[in-house]
Amino acid sequence: MRRTRFDDAYCPIARTTDLLADWWTPLVLRELFAGRRRFEQIVEALDISRAVLTQRLNRLIDEGIVEKHQYSERPVRWEYRFTEKGRALWPVLSAMWRFGEDWMFGEAPSVELVDAETGAAVRPLVIDAETGRPMDSFRSRVRLSRPTPVD
Amino acid sequence: MRRTRFDDAYCPIARTTDLLADWWTPLVLRELFAGRRRFEQIVEALDISRAVLTQRLNRLIDEGIVEKHQYSERPVRWEYRFTEKGRALWPVLSAMWRFGEDWMFGEAPSVELVDAETGAAVRPLVIDAETGRPMDSFRSRVRLSRPTPVD
DNA sequence: CCGAGTGCGTTCTATGAACGAACGTAGTCA
């Protein structure tokens, strides 16, 4: 069966899930954030099936996350660049990085987040912009304002 | 073919992806964060296949995200509660909520994040804990310190 | 004591999706 789509749900978490909570997509985004913009670079870095990468990139294009940009006339060559919307996913990937770093490792991970200029380590933290307090599942919660399931 | 596993990757994003970037898992977590702790409640709220919910909850138990807690002797009844590690996923879900809210909606979403006590709206923001600056894909980036692909 | 209801899964079948390898294509370079 085809999987259930969440892209029309009335919940931001559901729509974001529909977009990036599938196999490979977050890692494709990681590669793009790491500066790899070409198809073959990503295939090589991730050891991903070309068919799957094609499908994922097309999905990201359809959603307005990346766009195809021609960087060579002859031969015709394209690279994939983030749109503004795509760059807005960086905080989400960052939060995933932080969780993984804090809870999924004993040893030190080999993928780090660093300041682009100084090279200093960066530690993502999710706060409430109103109060400045770190997000805490005891202090904040999901409220469903419509009775709709999923949505 | 079975899908490629990322749980032994040396990248925090990859390990977190392995954990929650699959179909349904983020929505199951959303329901748990919204206060639904029982199997039947989640089935009803999400309209999810029982088989899939069973598989997802068992995975979350194996990973130490939730634990099964008996709340009734006769009849034997269980509910699913977050561990400390599970509550640490709240910032990740929050960041997903914020992205969805900012970029995936024209109208207002029906799922909101509120302060548990005051009921005031909460706006998650991902910052660098060192500098206090919002995470920005121009100012920070992924650095791969080992040559390993994926990992 | 019987039959319906509840809560929580398991089993079953079909249909998709993912994987990996091979193939195609358009151009470059020696």
Place this chain on the structure above:
DNA sequence: TGACTACGTTCGTTCATAGAACGCACTCGG
């Protein structure tokens, strides 16, 4: 001319998902 590069597409096998039906232990009302 033949090898190589960068990007995909096609194909067959295997796995996951959806949805419905079934199972089971217990409770409750009559």
